[in-house]
Amino acid sequence: MTNPLMQHHxxxxxxxxERNGVAVPARYTTSEKEHLAVRKNIxxxxxxxxxxxxxxxxxxxxxxxxxVSGDVSSIRxxxxxxxxxxxxxxxxxxxxxxxCDEEAYILFSEWLTGDALCDMMQxxxxxHAEEFEDIDEITALxxxxxxxxxxxxxxxxxxxxxxxxxxGLPFQEHMHxxxxxxxxxxxxxGEFSYKLAGEYSALAHAWQQLIEAGEKxxxxxxxLDYQHQARLENPCWQPSHIxxxxxxxxxxxxxRYDKEAFIGMVPLKERLxxxxxxxxxxxxxxxxxxxxxxxxxxxxxxxxxxxxxIECGYSADLEKTIGRLFIDNAYAWADLTHFSARTADxxxxxxxxxxxxxARNYSFLVNPSEHSYIDSxxxxxxxxxxxxxxxxxxxxxxxxxxxxxxxx
Numbered sequence: 001m002t003n004p005l006m007q008h009h010x011x012x013x014x015x016x017x018e019r020n021g022v023a024v025p026a027r028y029t030t031s032e033k034e035h036l037a038v039r040k041n042i043x044x045x046x047x048x049x050x051x052x053x054x055x056x057x058x059x060x061x062x063x064x065x066x067x068v069s070g071d072v073s074s075i076r077x078x079x080x081x082x083x084x085x086x087x088x089x090x091x092x093x094x095x096x097x098x099x100c101d102e103e104a105y106i107l108f109s110e111w112l113t114g115d116a117l118c119d120m121m122q123x124x125x126x127x128h129a130e131e132f133e134d135i136d137e138i139t140a141l142x143x144x145x146x147x148x149x150x151x152x153x154x155x156x157x158x159x160x161x162x163x164x165x166x167x168g169l170p171f172q173e174h175m176h177x178x179x180x181x182x183x184x185x186x187x188x189x190g191e192f193s194y195k196l197a198g199e200y201s202a203l204a205h206a207w208q209q210l211i212e213a214g215e216k217x218x219x220x221x222x223x224l225d226y227q228h229q230a231r232l233e234n235p236c237w238q239p240s241h242i243x244x245x246x247x248x249x250x251x252x253x254x255x256r257y258d259k260e261a262f263i264g265m266v267p268l269k270e271r272l273x274x275x276x277x278x279x280x281x282x283x284x285x286x287x288x289x290x291x292x293x294x295x296x297x298x299x300x301x302x303x304x305x306x307x308x309x310i311e312c313g314y315s316a317d318l319e320k321t322i323g324r325l326f327i328d329n330a331y332a333w334a335d336l337t338h339f340s341a342r343t344a345d346x347x348x349x350x351x352x353x354x355x356x357x358x359a360r361n362y363s364f365l366v367n368p369s370e371h372s373y374i375d376s377x378x379x380x381x382x383x384x385x386x387x388x389x390x391x392x393x394x395x396x397x398x399x400x401x402x403x404x405x406x407x408x
Contacts (some may be wrong), residue, residue: 004204005046005145017224019049020113025223034222035229038191039317039362041373042154042219043226045212047195048145048203049110054116056104057136064105067124068096068254069246069262075100080172080184083253084237084246085109085120086264090271091244093120095237095254097186097195099174104137106182106193114140115182124263145200147207150193151212152363152381157214158183158194166194167368181206188236189227190361216374228405232313233359235282235324242295242310242326248276279332280309283339284352285321286313289349293341299327300340300348306331309341322358354390 002010009016009025017026024046027034037043055064065072070083080099084092097108107117118140124131149158158166162177169175174184180202187193196206211221231238236253246255246268256262257269285293292312299307307327314321325332331339334355340348365381372378379385 003200005200005207008204008207020051022049024049027223028221031225034220034226037220038151038189038226038230042149042151042214042217043222044219045148047148051109051113051117052141052144053107053114054141055121055138058134059132060105060135063121063132064098066262072098072173077102078173078175080174080186087322088264090264090268092119092246099184112143142273143199144197145203147196147203150187151191152366153217154192154194154290155368156373156387157217160213161209187267189230190357190359191236191363219264232311232322233315234357244270246269248279250280251396276329278326279329280324280326281332282356283323283325283351284354285349287323291343291347293343293349298342299325300342301338318358
């Protein structure tokens with residue numbers, strides 16, 4: 001179904017792809033340029049492929065608490081949480097954002113449609129009807145789209161459009177803007193990032209506003225292709241992973257084992273107590289080999305197979321080949337050497353394990369209370385701030401020396 005936002009993309013001749021049954025841009029320019037915008041400036045993308053659903057009623061939080069691995073009771077109005085939905089075997093179905101919004105909870109999933117989210121909640125409700133009697137509504141927000149504004153100065157652009165409250169919006173919290181849209185600060189790539197959700201007509205207008213106001217920030221419109229490089233540098237959960245077990249994927253921080261119950265809790269605890277046979281760990285290769293290891297390539301230690309490659313690619317910023325491995329638990333630690341990957345043609349490529357994430361996120365150098373991309377009276381980042389401070393101190397020292405000389 002065509003919507004005002006999609007029409008805008010089509011009018012600009014943008015290459016489109018389909019995710020979750022929704023057409024969204026693959027790229028506006030090149031994935032390399034759009035990835036650079038995420039790391040240095042601002043990238044604006046259409047994230048309407050996210051499934052969106054709403055559940056309300058006094059028992060809503062209890063039903064959600066049984067559905068997900070996190071503790072829904074820990075969030076209050078205008079707060080959000082990032083959690084997992086597991087199946088009965090304790091395997092990941094999807095990751096999920098849950099927003100506590102006045103009298104309802106809003107769910108965002110990158111990998112499931114709004115209808116699929118509703119089906120899961122309805123099925124759980126039917127199985128526990130007597131426990132969750134006070135559910136008012138479970139509905140898919142299929143008339144909603146989503147924009148994603150990401151990059152070190154995304155906050156400054158949004159402040160200009162929606163007010164100073166944006167600058168102080170904590171991670172995993174949200175607010176309403178322009179009365180009809182919801183803005184969530186959350187992301188998976190390590191930079192400042194915000195999701196703007198609402199009806200497609202409002203988002204189409206917001207897209208144009210962001211493009212126009214973002215020109216002085218060197219904003220780039222983009223598509224989803226940039227995610228490949230961003231997620232290579234800042235790994236996050238994706239359905240294409242070899243494993244869907246939170247323990248093997250080192251995602252225990254997304255699980256509250258002290259909850260009374262949640263779907264998949266028992267087998268997941270058993271897996272945790274028994275210890276995983278294999279776990280995920282990062283990998284690095286100096287430079288860029290002629291042939292990169294591919295997903296499924298064997299990892300060897302002293303001639304013995306101990307695991308396989310999950311993903312691999314070259315980072316021009318780091319000047320290294322990076323990726324992740326799924327290897328025997330005893331070796332799934334950072335900074336170990338003497339491993340090699342055997343490529344399809346039998347070539348052995350030396351590598352070592354590494355901690356993740358790999359990216360040196362520029363947003364860590366930017367503080368909304370002190371820095372600015374467009375205000376030349378303020379430093380752009382911490383490095384420039386320190387440089388200005390050093391220059392000021394040297395100038396003050398020189399002036400003091402002159403004063404001392406004159407006095408003598």
